[in-house]
Amino acid sequence: MRILSLAGRRLAASIPTLFLILIGVFLLLQMAPGDTVDALMAQMGGGDAATARELRQFYGLDLSIPMQLANYLWRLVRLDLGFSSIYGKPVASVILERLPPTILLMTASLSFAFFFGLVFGVIAARGVNRWPDTLISTLGLIFYATPSFWFGLMAIVVFSVYLQWLPSGGFEDIGTMQTGLWRVLDIARHLVLPTFTLGLIFLAIYLRIMRASMLEVLNLDFVRTARAKGLDETHVVTRHVLRNALLPMVTLIGLQAGTMLGGSVVVESVFSLPGLGRLAYESVVQRDLNTLLGIVFVSALLVIVVNFVTDLLYARLDPRISADS
Amino acid sequence: MDALKRYFRSPAAVIGLILLLVVIAMAISAGFLYPRDPLSLAGRPLVWPFSNPRFLLGTDNSGRDIAAQIFYGARISLLIGGVATAIAILIGILVGAFAGYYGGWVDNVLMRITEAFQTLPNFVLLLVLVAVFGSTITTVTIAVGVVSWPAPARLTRAEFLSLRNREFVQAGKTLGMRDIKIILGEILPNALPPVIVYASVVMAVAILLESALAFLRLSDPNVASWGNLIGLGRDVLRVQWYVSAIPGIAILVTVLAVSLVGQGLNDALNPRLKSR
Numbered sequence: 001m002r003i004l005s006l007a008g009r010r011l012a013a014s015i016p017t018l019f020l021i022l023i024g025v026f027l028l029l030q031m032a033p034g035d036t037v038d039a040l041m042a043q044m045g046g047g048d049a050a051t052a053r054e055l056r057q058f059y060g061l062d063l064s065i066p067m068q069l070a071n072y073l074w075r076l077v078r079l080d081l082g083f084s085s086i087y088g089k090p091v092a093s094v095i096l097e098r099l100p101p102t103i104l105l106m107t108a109s110l111s112f113a114f115f116f117g118l119v120f121g122v123i124a125a126r127g128v129n130r131w132p133d134t135l136i137s138t139l140g141l142i143f144y145a146t147p148s149f150w151f152g153l154m155a156i157v158v159f160s161v162y163l164q165w166l167p168s169g170g171f172e173d174i175g176t177m178q179t180g181l182w183r184v185l186d187i188a189r190h191l192v193l194p195t196f197t198l199g200l201i202f203l204a205i206y207l208r209i210m211r212a213s214m215l216e217v218l219n220l221d222f223v224r225t226a227r228a229k230g231l232d233e234t235h236v237v238t239r240h241v242l243r244n245a246l247l248p249m250v251t252l253i254g255l256q257a258g259t260m261l262g263g264s265v266v267v268e269s270v271f272s273l274p275g276l277g278r279l280a281y282e283s284v285v286q287r288d289l290n291t292l293l294g295i296v297f298v299s300a301l302l303v304i305v306v307n308f309v310t311d312l313l314y315a316r317l318d319p320r321i322s323a324d325s
Numbered sequence: 326m327d328a329l330k331r332y333f334r335s336p337a338a339v340i341g342l343i344l345l346l347v348v349i350a351m352a353i354s355a356g357f358l359y360p361r362d363p364l365s366l367a368g369r370p371l372v373w374p375f376s377n378p379r380f381l382l383g384t385d386n387s388g389r390d391i392a393a394q395i396f397y398g399a400r401i402s403l404l405i406g407g408v409a410t411a412i413a414i415l416i417g418i419l420v421g422a423f424a425g426y427y428g429g430w431v432d433n434v435l436m437r438i439t440e441a442f443q444t445l446p447n448f449v450l451l452l453v454l455v456a457v458f459g460s461t462i463t464t465v466t467i468a469v470g471v472v473s474w475p476a477p478a479r480l481t482r483a484e485f486l487s488l489r490n491r492e493f494v495q496a497g498k499t500l501g502m503r504d505i506k507i508i509l510g511e512i513l514p515n516a517l518p519p520v521i522v523y524a525s526v527v528m529a530v531a532i533l534l535e536s537a538l539a540f541l542r543l544s545d546p547n548v549a550s551w552g553n554l555i556g557l558g559r560d561v562l563r564v565q566w567y568v569s570a571i572p573g574i575a576i577l578v579t580v581l582a583v584s585l586v587g588q589g590l591n592d593a594l595n596p597r598l599k600s601r
Contacts, residue, residue, distance in 0.1 A: 020441040025453055032457040141337075145580035147533055149540045150555055150573030157566040262448025266537045280449055281541060284456045292453060300444050 121210020338589020344582035412470025417477025425485025525587020
């Protein structure tokens, strides 16, 4: 209960942050050349000034900027993100349609990066300054420096064009509509390359943190005690060290949530996945500012939620956190 | 001097420095080796690398020399990376210094803003900035700098928090020095080293951010940038994959060099942490 109230308080503290972001980006977008009506008129193939004026009145764009901002925030409280003139639908439903692939991709990449980061980090720390450590650390540095979109393109060349093992893009096969388990397998096949591509840089970060954290915990007194009482090395590592070394890794999930969402913009564009990131890119290209603002809102919300979950997880792993403060 | 000696004792740091010097040399010699505009037509399109001595690295889809674009691209990447990092560090130091020195409501307000910037994914903010201000090389550089300042700000704030109650600061106050003089003249020089080392991380990320933006064709199309070339090569990826592959390696090497130099500096300046 205590954990929940603690995490809840942090969640409540992030609401002003969310408003700050929205107000900031709203005001920023006022400076953009052209508004929704311009985009709409261009879509219709042009029109006269009178129609434009009417439309502006209809969308409330003739009001002063503070009034528009107040209107927007009031609609937001009712979860109304406005209307996308490009897609001809409410922004909320456009975003909801695009959310599942992104969440799936992020979860898969995070699991991939977390798991292999952990394994490689442990291996590197166990053989510190010997060849496994050198090899893993070097690979980590190279992965960290690899631009994700480039890695994605090269993976397409190797695995889709030459070996023809995996599809080069898309979320599922549209030609053969599949159902049930086959559909799940089909989507999984399509997500293999994007998952590796997005997860690569995080794998590099996680293994570095895991290695450092393992080395630190391995020097603590309770590890010496565990060894002294005759536990074998595997037991010491899995039961005693790992749990404590995991804490910085969990912190990192919260810190990297935003970066990962940003990375999915690029990865979804490389693999033409119909996700939130690609929607962000499309709305910039098509000047659909309403949708863009909606995406800003949803991605900030997503980051806040991930941090909330991380807090809960952290408290579970480390009972001391809920005990004091 | 000791730090310098320690730096050169680490092979990774030396390799990083050599790679970085190579990239800098490429940037400097670009105009001299390839006097023509790198974005002008040079020959037949899609010549494979090493097949024609005139175009060592081949040509892209519109017949432009890839080698020339790689050399000029080094200029753009270093320029954008360097200037954006300078902007980010400058904003970060200002915000962090004031927040850490004054504490109280100043700290509260500034940290709230920092938090807001950290909650919004920086690439999404970058997209918003490009959508609003357009994508010339100046606006892109400033935008990359503007999205990268929160981490240096937090670092500077932490340094200031630990330094602001030291004796030399109190001595300055007793002498009647003005706040701004204490912040800039007394505390900042002591708080600077870790921030400067962190600049290498900011620069590595800045180069990656700009190249990703260029790849999406949202950066300045009128300069020879590595990201632009990768985006262009995507159209012919299935057969002429080298058009995308070559500039990607250039980005990888540059980012790797910057990170290695940063890590080397960090180890050399904080020798106690090196054993980790």
